[in-house]
Amino acid sequence: MNNFMILGAFLITIGLFTTILVMLHRINQRIQEINKTQSHQYNLIVKIQSILKNKSATNAVAENAEMIYQDLLQNLIPIMASIDIMPRSTSEHPLWRALGGIMDEYARNPFALEKLRRAIKLDSEIARSVDNYMHRADAFLNHLNTTEPDGILSTTFTDGLLGKSLTFFAQAKQLATQGD
Secondary structure (H helix, E strand, O other), rough: OHHHHHHHHHHHHHHHHHHHHHHHHHHHHHHHHHHHHHHHHHHHHHHHHHHHHHHHHHHHHHHHHHHHHHHHHHHHHHHHHHOOOOOOOOOOOOOHHHHHHHHHHOOOOOOHHHHHHHHHHHHHHHHHHHHHHHHHHHEEEHHHHOOOOOOOHHHHHHOHHHHHHHHOOOOOOHHHHOOO
16 A cells, blocks of 8 residues: 555656646747747847938938827827727827727727727718828828838838728728718
8 A cells, every 4th residue: 555655646746747847848938939039029120220220211201200190190189089099008109109099999899990980970070080190191101111122110110000000990981981
């Protein structure tokens, strides 16, 4: 009986040890994936900084970025008020907080698209603000695409909040005009 207890304890110990080894291996794999992702993001940031410093056309955009951001934000404020969305509470630029609040709300509640569709359909001021925002954001992205040969900065904007918001607004606008 004593041998069985010792054997059982030994098997339990080996099982726990194996489980711990498997867990440590998985944690190590995840840490390696995080390090690889972080390294990739860091390299992108370094490339973006290099482009901003070396490209005169991109530097002109960077110098006027605050004016462009404020223009886009002025069109977002009435849209956000009409569909009752608050900006993020972060230390980002107000434009990115506003866009983040819109996209966060849409991720939490897909009904936000329907609220925007109704606002576009029922309120000509909101429809005009959406059109202005889309036109100006699209023009900004097109300017980045034409002035930046590497495409890193424009891809960052297109794949980020600016590009996602354009898709969101385009969907709402399309849905609003389908019933006409």
